[in-house]
Amino acid sequence: MIKYIRKAVVSISCFLCFMLVLPAGVCGQSRPMSTSxxxxxxxxxxxxxxxxxxxxxxxxxxxxxxxxxxxxxxxxxxxxxxxxxxxxxxxxxxxxxxxxxxxxxxxxxxxxxxxxxxxxxxxxxxxxxTPTPATQPATSRQENAPRPTPPAQTAGAATATNTATVATRPTPPPPLVAKTGETTQLRAIQFVQSKPDLLPEAQPALEQLLAFMQNNPTVEIELSGHTDNQGNFDKNMALSKERVDVVKKFLVKNGIKARRISTKGYGPTRPIASNNSEETRRLNRRVEMTVLKQ
The missing domain is CATH 2.60.40.10 (Immunoglobulins)
Known part of the structure; x- marks a missing residue:
């Protein structure tokens, strides 16, 4: 009888070990697929x-x-x-x-x-x-001169179109100008809170920075990331570096050579305002550009 009991115990133990090593999918549980x-x-x-x-x-x-x-x-x-x-x-x-x-x-x-x-x-x-033909200048002047006139002919339509354009397509920021050794705050480059993900509203400022790099092909810059002092210090340091790396990635993806851009994350170590209120902490959360070489 004892012999049979021992065999049963061994069989149950083997069965339990087999169940433990089964893949999760065999038991009917599968990991959810991540989707974009x-x-x-x-x-x-x-x-x-x-x-x-x-x-x-x-x-x-x-x-x-x-x-x-x-x-x-x-x-x-x-x-x-x-x-x-x-x-x-x-x-x-x-x-x-x-x-x-x-x-x-x-x-x-x-x-x-x-x-x-x-x-x-x-x-x-x-x-x-290329110079325009002799018959064209008069036409060109007529097109240029009456610019105030078309509104009189289609004032309602023109006004409606312009209003819609302003509402849906905001005026892009002015060209970026900076000298060697000069630091410029790029406040319009904003991120999702506590993440290195750019907000859609940052796109015009990114294009402004891209145009600066394209129009000045010998310029080399440093992008520095800064945070306020809220939360874990080490995480803020890492986050500030990750954010400027995202900006650099955007520039490189659009044709700017990576060697022209260096990045540093300073976290909360270089505040420009008090961290005692949200209003002033917002000033410390920023991306800055310093021109290293023209």
């Missing part, structure tokens, strides 16, 4: 004259991936507006053309794969240097 929160994003903007900032109706704009796949092509209407639905994980090349203007190509990358909208994008085309 955003598969598509919209790109909205206007094609305008680089000098007059007036819309260029009839301009064509094409969006293609870096591999050459065309994701969309449009001919812009009278207000110069365009709208594309794109994959935020891809980097694109925007090719814009218009009669009488130099064609333009521009690389575009979304701030992250979670961005679902980029608006207020301005594509500025420069007129060609």
């Amino acid at each position: 929160t955003s598969d598509v994003a919209s790109l909205e903007g206007n094609v305008v004259d680089a000098d007059t900032r007036q819309p260029i109706p009839g301009a064509t704009i094409l969006a293609r991936t870096e591999s050459g796949k065309v994701s969309g092509e449009q001919t812009v209407p009278a207000d110069g507006a365009f709208h594309f639905t794109l994959d935020p994980k891809q980097t694109y090349v925007l090719v814009t053309k218009a009669s009488g203007y130099q064609p333009a190509e521009e690389r575009l990358a979304f701030t992250s794969s979670y961005t679902n909208r980029l608006y207020g994008k301005l594509i500025r085309l420069k007129r060609t240097d």
